[in-house]
Amino acid sequence: MTQRGQEYDVPDRILITGAHVITVDPARSEWAAGWVLIEDGLIAALGDGTPPPLPEGPEITVIDGRGCVLTPGLVNTHHHLYQWITRGLAADSTLFEWLTTLYPVWAGIDADSVRVAATGGLARLAATGCTTTTDHLYVFPHDGGDVLGAEIDAARTVGLRFHPTRGSMDLGHSQGGLPPDSVVESLDAILAASSAAVDRWHDPSFGSMLRIALAPCSPFSVTADLLRESAKLARELGVRLHTHLAETLDEEEFCRSNFGMTPVQYMESVGWVGDDVWYAHAVHLDDAAIATMAATGTGAAHCPTSNARLGAGIARARDLIDARVPLGLGVDGAASNESCSMLEEAHHAALFARARGGPRAMTVRESLDLATLGGARVLGRENEIGSLEVGKLADLALWRIDGAAHAGITDPVAALVLGDRPPLERLLVHGRVVVENGVVVTVDEETVARDVAAAHTALLTKAGR
Numbered sequence: 001m002t003q004r005g006q007e008y009d010v011p012d013r014i015l016i017t018g019a020h021v022i023t024v025d026p027a028r029s030e031w032a033a034g035w036v037l038i039e040d041g042l043i044a045a046l047g048d049g050t051p052p053p054l055p056e057g058p059e060i061t062v063i064d065g066r067g068c069v070l071t072p073g074l075v076n077t078h079h080h081l082y083q084w085i086t087r088g089l090a091a092d093s094t095l096f097e098w099l100t101t102l103y104p105v106w107a108g109i110d111a112d113s114v115r116v117a118a119t120g121g122l123a124r125l126a127a128t129g130c131t132t133t134t135d136h137l138y139v140f141p142h143d144g145g146d147v148l149g150a151e152i153d154a155a156r157t158v159g160l161r162f163h164p165t166r167g168s169m170d171l172g173h174s175q176g177g178l179p180p181d182s183v184v185e186s187l188d189a190i191l192a193a194s195s196a197a198v199d200r201w202h203d204p205s206f207g208s209m210l211r212i213a214l215a216p217c218s219p220f221s222v223t224a225d226l227l228r229e230s231a232k233l234a235r236e237l238g239v240r241l242h243t244h245l246a247e248t249l250d251e252e253e254f255c256r257s258n259f260g261m262t263p264v265q266y267m268e269s270v271g272w273v274g275d276d277v278w279y280a281h282a283v284h285l286d287d288a289a290i291a292t293m294a295a296t297g298t299g300a301a302h303c304p305t306s307n308a309r310l311g312a313g314i315a316r317a318r319d320l321i322d323a324r325v326p327l328g329l330g331v332d333g334a335a336s337n338e339s340c341s342m343l344e345e346a347h348h349a350a351l352f353a354r355a356r357g358g359p360r361a362m363t364v365r366e367s368l369d370l371a372t373l374g375g376a377r378v379l380g381r382e383n384e385i386g387s388l389e390v391g392k393l394a395d396l397a398l399w400r401i402d403g404a405a406h407a408g409i410t411d412p413v414a415a416l417v418l419g420d421r422p423p424l425e426r427l428l429v430h431g432r433v434v435v436e437n438g439v440v441v442t443v444d445e446e447t448v449a450r451d452v453a454a455a456h457t458a459l460l461t462k463a464g465r
Helices: 081-085 095-106 111-127 147-158 187-201 224-237 249-259 263-269 287-296 304-309 317-322 342-357 364-378 412-417 445-462
Strands: 013-022 030-039 042-048 060-064 068-072 074-076 130-137 161-168 213-216 240-245 277-281 299-302 327-329 396-400 424-429 432-436
Touching: 013 042, 013 396, 013 412, 068 364, 068 412, 074 327, 074 342, 074 364, 081 095, 081 111, 081 130, 081 147, 081 445, 095 249, 111 130, 111 147, 111 432, 111 445, 130 147, 130 240, 130 424, 147 161, 161 187, 187 213, 187 224, 213 224, 224 240, 240 263, 249 263, 263 287, 287 317, 299 317, 299 364, 304 342, 317 327, 317 342, 327 342, 327 364, 342 364, 342 412, 364 412
Parallel strands: 013 060, 013 068, 074 130, 130 161, 161 213, 213 240, 240 277, 277 299, 299 327
Antiparallel strands: 013 030, 030 042, 068 396, 396 424, 424 432
């Protein structure tokens, strides 16, 4: 297994037996005591009951899955990893208040601090069942060094499949935008850096561990020219497009006041709809916006925990699902979601949908679908990850549910989605063990925690806090 030249050793064959298998395949097959065979990082075979005799070959590593639920690895469709070292600030603020508080702090990040933050954030994602994650990095201080390369190094170390974005901002405070001028870049600099990032890192091949997208930050921090030119460049390079959209009513008012359009109408006017585009949040959408997204295949990252933490609202997840808009889940940045647990997002997605639309607004299986195959679809990787099927990548999460917190819960999916977060027995990415018996084995978590605490203190001191 490789990540642009980085070699990983994985066992030739792994057999997981006796688990309650939730495939999320087209038939939504589930087996109370199933098995999965992994060969060379791919799912080679799977089924119900006792596995048949296996052909001769390399030695098999057998994992006893009794008392566990086996699911596809969870897919995180929106994050800001650099924020892992700025958690707990502006805890009771609106989005715009929160941003104006934090932008001066984020202006002090550099490659070293981003590497530490990303390692901490990625390890946390792994511990909560995530095997593939995006990241939206849009703060590039002029003297910060290679911050994008730093988080890519961190993902390689932790071992998650990574879809970072080369974000950007070119609309500073002096031009009517929200961010301070010190963290914005020129249009030409952004386009050059975006092209270079794709050329250096993007791997479109099957099984890729690393893909790049382009991601101007938001309507209130970028110009229309940047949106148009980024869309043109991304399509020339064959990569995806991502941005924040329709997160708050303040943003709705900003778009109507400045552009005379709703957020989605504005995005459509600058070429930002299509099956290569996904929006983060998409909370405040009218029926016309949902119809536009559905008709164009434009996706969304539903971030229920962050949206609740900032009081932004509850997205119309049921309506988006019914319209067949590609919909996944995202933890969002750690500064607006201090836990960053992917399984918690599935939990909150189900509960918030029901709070908005009644007890049948989202089933536990629909919520798990969003966390797995839904996210894979948003990232254009539904043929590789997101479900347990022969030929797909062996990105799997094995959850233990026979302990005191879950024993006796009738439905294993309800145990996962509605119960407390269960211990993670194993997390495999391309067949490589990343978590074992609840411990992230690719990094020393105690060292990571010390490094994060030190980086947090240093960054706040640098910002005069």
